[in-house]
Amino acid sequence: AQSVAQPEDQVNVAEGNPLTVKCTYSVSGNPYLFWYVQYPNRGLQFLLKYITGDNLVKGSYGFEAEFNKSQTSFHLKKPSALVSDSALYFCAVRDRKSGAGSYQLTFGKGTKLSVIP
Amino acid sequence: AAGVIQSPRHLIKEKRETATLKCYPIPRHDTVYWYQQGPGQDPQFLISFYEKMQSDKGSIPDRFSAQQFSDYHSELNMSSLELGDSALYFCASEIWVRHIQYFGAGTRLSVL
Numbered sequence: 109a110q111s112v113a114q115p116e117d118q119v120n121v122a123e124g125n126p127l128t129v130k131c132t133y134s135v136s137g138n139p140y141l142f143w144y145v146q147y148p149n150r151g152l153q154f155l156l157k158y159i160t161g162d163n164l165v166k167g168s169y170g171f172e173a174e175f176n177k178s179q180t181s182f183h184l185k186k187p188s189a190l191v192s193d194s195a196l197y198f199c200a201v202r203d204r205k206s207g208a209g210s211y212q213l214t215f216g217k218g219t220k221l222s223v224i225p
Numbered sequence: 226a227a228g229v230i231q232s233p234r235h236l237i238k239e240k241r242e243t244a245t246l247k248c249y250p251i252p253r254h255d256t257v258y259w260y261q262q263g264p265g266q267d268p269q270f271l272i273s274f275y276e277k278m279q280s281d282k283g284s285i286p287d288r289f290s291a292q293q294f295s296d297y298h299s300e301l302n303m304s305s306l307e308l309g310d311s312a313l314y315f316c317a318s319e320i321w322v323r324h325i326q327y328f329g330a331g332t333r334l335s336v337l
Contacts, residue, residue: 140324151229151315151328152268159324198267202324212258212270212281213326 110135112201114216121189122224129184129219131199141182142200142213143173152198158182169193189223196220227251229318229329237335238306246301246332250318256280257299258326259291262313274299275321306336 111134121127133139140159144152156167163175173184182199197220200213230249238244250257256275260268270283274293285291288306293299303310313333317326 142325144328149330149333151330152317154325154327157324211256211321211324212273212283213260213268214270215267217267 110139110201110214112199112214112216114197114199114219116219117217118220118222120222120224123191124188127186127189127193127221127223129197129199129221131182131184131216132180133182133199133201134180135201140202140211141173141175142202143167143171143182143184144198144200144215146196146198146218155184155197189221191223191225194221194223229316229327231314231316231329231332233332234330235333235335237337239337240306240308242306242336244303244306244334246303246314246316246334248299248301248316248318248329250297250299250316251327254297254318254320254327256319256321257293257297258317258319259285259299259301260315260317262315262331264312266312268315271301303334308336310334311336 113132142157143155146152155171156165158165158175166172171186196218198218199216202211232247258273259271262268271285272291273281277293288304291301313331315331317328319326
C-alpha cells in the first residue's frame with residue numbers, strides 16, 4: 109500500500125529565511141507526488157506536482173519541490189518565507205494505475221508551517 | 226475561474242439523522258472524489274466517480290452512499306449519523322489525465 113510520511117508536525121521559520129517541509133513516500137513503482145496547502149476553514153489548494161521529468165519542480169507562490177528517488181523524498185522548499193505562507197501543508201501520493209478513473213490521493217499527516225515576522 | 230462548489234458549508238445534525246452533501250465539480254471535469262477530514266487529521270478517501278460511474282471506493286462506511294448525476298454534480302448521502310461522523314467533507318474534481326485534483330471549500334458536519 110502507498111503511504112506518505114511528514115516527519116515534522118510543525119516547522120517554524122523566520123520571515124525572509126528559506127523554508128523546507130519534509131516528505132517521504134512509499135509506493136510500488138514510480139509515484140505521482142503532490143503538495144497541497146490548507147488555510148484555516150478552507151479547502152486544499154494545489155501547489156505543485158511531480159509526474160516525471162526534472163527532479164526540481166516549480167509550483168505556485170514561489171514554492172518548489174525536489175524529487176529524490178533514492179531517498180524516496182519530495183521535500184517542499186521556498187527560498188524566502190512570507191508570513192502569509194503560514195498554513196498547513198500536506199504531501200500526497202497516488203499510484204500510477206492503468207485505465208481511466210480513480211487515482212485517489214493518500215495524504216501525509218500534514219505539517220503546520222509558522223512564519224515568524 | 227470556476228471552482229468546485231460544495232453545499233452546504235456547515236451542517237448540524239443529531240445522532241441517527243441523515244445528511245446529504247452536494248458537490249458541483251468544475252465544468253468539463255470527468256472525475257469526482259469525496260474525502261473525509263477528521264479534526265487534526267489528514268483527508269481520507271471515501272469514494273470516487275469517473276464519468277458518472279463509481280470508479281473506486283475507500284474507507285466509506287456502509288451507512289454512506291454517493292452518486293453522480295447526469296449534470297455531473299455529486300451527492301454524498303449519510304444515514305444513521307454517529308458522533309464520529311463529525312468532520313470536514315471535501316469534494317474534489319479533476320480531468321483525470323491531468324492529475325490535478327481541485328478541492329472545494331468543504332462541508333463541516335457536526336453531529337450532536
